[in-house]
Amino acid sequence: MRILVFLFALLGSLPAFAALNVFATVPEWGALAREIGGDKVNVYVATHALQDPHRIEAKPSLLAQARRAQLVVATGADLEIGWLPLVVRDAANPAIQPGQPGYFEAASVVSRLEVPQVVDRAHGDVHPGGNPHFQLDPYRIDKIAAALAVRMAQLDPANEASYRANQRAVAERWKAAIARWEKLxxxxxxxxxxxxxxxxxxxxxxxxxxxxxxxxxxxxxxxxxxxxxxxxxxxxxxxxxxxxxxxxxxxxxxxxxxxxxxxxxxxxxxxxxxxxxxxxxxxxxxxxxxxxxxxxx
Amino acid sequence: MIDENQARRVGRGAGLLGAHAASDPDLAAIRAQIDELKRHYEQRIAALEEKLARSEGQQPARSAETQAAVPSASPATSATAFNPEISVILDAKVANTSRSPETYRIRGFIPNGGEIAPPRRSFSLGETELALAANVDHLFRGTALFSVAGDGEGIATEEAYIETLALPAGLKLKAGRFLSGIGYVNAQHPHTWDFVDAPLAYKAFFGSRLSNDGVQLKWLAPTPFFLELGAEAARGGGFPGNERDKNGSGLGTLFAHVGGDVGWSHAWQAGVSYVRTHARDRAWEDTDPTGGATRTAFTGRSSTLGADFVWKWAPDGNPAQQNFKFQSELFQRRENGTLTYDDTAGSHAVGRVADGYRSRQSGWYAQGVWQFMPQWRLGVRHDRLNSGDTRIGLVNTGLVSPGDLPMLAAYSPRRDAVMLDWSPSEFSRLRLQFARDTSRGPGEADNQVFLQYIMSLGAHGAHKF
CATH class of the missing domain: 3.40.50.1980 (Nitrogenase molybdenum iron protein domain)
Known part of the structure; x- marks a missing residue:
């Protein structure tokens, strides 16, 4: 009985469900989700910059967070192959299964470089989908931002206007920044x-x-x-x-x-x-x- | 582009090749130039691809929606596109043991008929494992794991189960044959173990591991930390139960796991589990002191309580350079029922008699595995069992002498193991392990040396916690 009371108390202490819970696999998508989502989203970032994104484990804390997520934002192109499929499957959360609107892969929106002609592990840890480190191209980020805003609006239609406005603002800023960077x-x-x-x-x-x-x-x-x-x-x-x-x-x-x-x-x-x-x-x-x-x- | 000088050097190199062996620096220079050319063209192609992608991106009047829908790579549309993920695990060993694995037993514990003996001597092929998995449809996922024994005993179905993908409220149902969710190591396949063999406690209490034909329901709590509750109902046809030709559930388990992080560098998980089943005429054969054959059988209730703890450390959560893993599990089993002793087929000194049996036995192990540099890990494991206080009615009344039941003599087996492994990639591992195992009884220590390889091919395996 006491355990039940404890559990209900815990459930009550969870963050408000009004905001869209976003589970970002890597920091860049966490940052992007925050820029587009603003105060309409809660963003959890599964990894940080000092971790090798190829070598993450499906640790308990990731399962707990994926269970509560409404949108998973991943790189795709096999970057997270070692852990994300397992986390998404074991999180017992139908909303974030691949193919559902709650599962977003950035790689599905942009083209990749270095797609291997031959897929053979004798050539090392090759990614059949090409080089997945495309977060360092601002043009691709721009495309991904647009697609992510659409996805967020689809999942949370009530805040569609906000997502679109934020995305437009980001795109504007981005355009100016790209011009500056290219000159620099x-x-x-x-x-x-x-x-x-x-x-x-x-x-x-x-x-x-x-x-x-x-x-x-x-x-x-x-x-x-x-x-x-x-x-x-x-x-x-x-x-x-x-x-x-x-x-x-x-x-x-x-x-x-x-x-x-x-x-x-x-x-x-x-x-x-x-x-x-x-x-x-x-x-x-x-x-x-x-x-x-x-x-x- | 190649300048004139370089071209001359290449020409000279080619001439040398034709006449007599070129000197190494020349060859290296040519190779470097060819590499440079290749790279140069690759980069130009990349740049052109980029240009193309840009100009596509600048096409006006394209809404965000249609952009999002443009697939970047054309997917395969043949019938093979739906083939399941396939992976094969190759495992082989060389073993050198001071005592024959064929005479292996754990003194003080009722024999369970499981595959608990150390790997056979000399070269041997372990289990070759074939795994197939795919989503069945939007509701189910199916997994099948077959193991092909090295000594031609045929194909065994290790696991073949379906699991749900779309149950609401954090629920997940599994059905079929699967490794039970109790403990920590139980659901792991041998190729993911950190040592060549299973912990002694698993060998003694589950015949190496608890595998179920049944159903499993798990609930993942919507809490900020990890909390999972699970229950299983199964036929319980294997040890510690046995085949009883009975309707309904023959084995039940309950388990709970909690886990979380401490900063970025530490992650942990802890759990408790409970297994309850019944055995009817669960028999083993032995010999009495005169050498006559005996058959002893247990009928009654068997319940096992377990606790497990795992802690992992990696600096900043990046295990590439260094990491450490500590794990420990503890089990206690109580059995309560009757023991039947029968030597009618042997010396016929006692005949067929039965009386009460009650035991409380325990076992634990603790291990640490340290990756001290990339690719290299060093591990130490200590195993201990305690046959505990066992009340055997037949012995207490004097009907059967303790010497007639050598397997049930009070004893505390121990084993110590050290291993070193090298993993040049995620998909291959070579391991050397030394162990000293005193399971057989006092003064019967077995010194073991194993050299093993484990390789996986096919689908990329998951990095389970």
Whole structure:
């Protein structure tokens, strides 16, 4: 009996159900959902910028949050393949099953780069759906924002006007910001870089930078010393100007290379929260470009 | 583009190849140049793709809705598009044990007929596991797991169940054959274990694990922390019950799990479980001190209470470099009924007699697994069982001497294991394990060395907690 009273007390203490409960798999979609949803949504972000998005477990707290969600916002393209299908299934929440309006995959709205011709794990941890790290392309973010606003309006028609207005405001701001970033990043055009993992393909493609090597011999595979030495030799003939890694990645290999090749190792926030400056999506791009420009000096 | 110098060098390299072996730096230079060319073109193609995508995006008068509906990749439309997710687990071992696995038993505990012996000596193939899973429709999902035994004993249906996808209010129903939701390790398949073999407590109390033919209902509470309640009703045809040719439910379980996070770096889960079933003439065969065959059987009620705890640590929640996992489970089983002793087929010294039997036995294990650098993990496990206080009416009245029931002699088996494993990717693992197991009785320690590989191919497995 006492347990029942306790349970009811708990149920009563839950946040108001008036707001749309959003479960975002990664910080960038959490930030986007907040910008479009404003005070009409409660956003839970399942991971943070210092976690490797490929290596998350379906831990109990995620199940509890997915159970209460009305909308799951995921990257898709197999980024969350190791944990999200399990969380969505075990959360006993029919509203967020794939195919339902409550399940939104950003990858379904945008095209992907680096879609493999051959899907074979001998080539490392390949994603059949292409490179899933498209959050570093502002044009794609813009498209995703539009689709997400539609989805939120579909789930919560009462606040449709608010979602649409917020999305329009975001799009306006975004347009101006993109123009500013592109002007700012002019010196980066054509700059050759090495990357730890192919985390920045979209950013580099957008800014016209050139990726000349990856420190991982294959996606998700740690480099051996022979491979790193080969890269160092290659640096003599095709010099890269800097080495890029995401905030969550270990610095061992990029530091090794930076010291020997005498080029800077630049840490990019990769997602919202990856640096002190990357507080939101605008901050993410501001800081990424600033750090790249600093690396150029 | 290749400049003139580079072109000359490539030409020279090619000439060298034709005449005699090129020197290594030349080859490396050529390879680097080819790679560079490839990369250059890839990036130009990417840039063009980008341009194309942009210009598509700038088409006027396209509403947000239609943009959202545009599929980015054309899906396959053949009949095979609906094939289920398929995965195969390959598992093989080399074992070196100081005592024969064929004589394995756990002294002090009623034998259960489960697959509890250590892996056979020398090279052996473990269970090759084939898993198929797919959504049946919008309401159900189906999963089937078959294991093919290495020694040609045929295909066993490990699990074959359906589960609901759309029950309201946090409810989920499972039906068919499935691994029970009790405890922590019980629902895990051997390839996800952190050690080569199951904890002793599972071996003694469930014949390695509790598998049900039945139904399971789980409720996930709408609370900010994890709270799950579950109940199962099953036939209970396996240990600790047995086949009883009876209508209705023969085994029931109840379990509850709670869990949550402490900051980003820590996650935990704790649970309690209860299993209750009956056995009728659950028999085992043995020999009395004169070597005559005996048959002993238990009829009565068996109930098991369990508690489990798991705690995981990874700096900032990122397990890539380092992580640690602690887990411990505790079980206590009570059995209450009658024990029948029959040596009519052997020495006929006692005949066929029956009297009361009551036992309270317990067991636990605790283990820690530490990933000290990427790909490498070190684990330690300690197992302990206690045959507890057992009241055997037949022995108390003097009808049967304790020597006639060697398996029921009071004893506390122990086992210690250390393992080191290497996982070059998520899909492969090599493991070396040393263990010292004293289950057989005092002075009968078994020193074990196992080398094992576990590889998975096909669908990407889930990272269960």
């Amino acid at each position: 990043a002019e010196p980066l055009r054509g700059v050759p870089v090495m990357v730890q993992h192919r985390s920045f393909s979209y950013l580099l493609a957008w800014l016209g930078m050139r990726e000349v090597a990856t420190l991982e011999p294959k996606p998700g595979v740690e480099p051996g010393s022979a491979y790193l030495s080969e890269l160092l030799t290659r640096q003599q003939t095709q010099p890269a100007r800097m080495i890029l890694r995401a905030a969550y990645q270990n610095d061992t290999h990029s530091q090794w290379m930076a010291t020997r090749a005498h080029i800077p190792a630049v840490v990019l926030p990769f997602t919202v929260g990856g640096s002190d400056e990357a507080k939101d999506l605008t901050g993410l791009f501001d800081d990424s470009i600033n750090r790249l420009l600093k690396g150029l000096r």
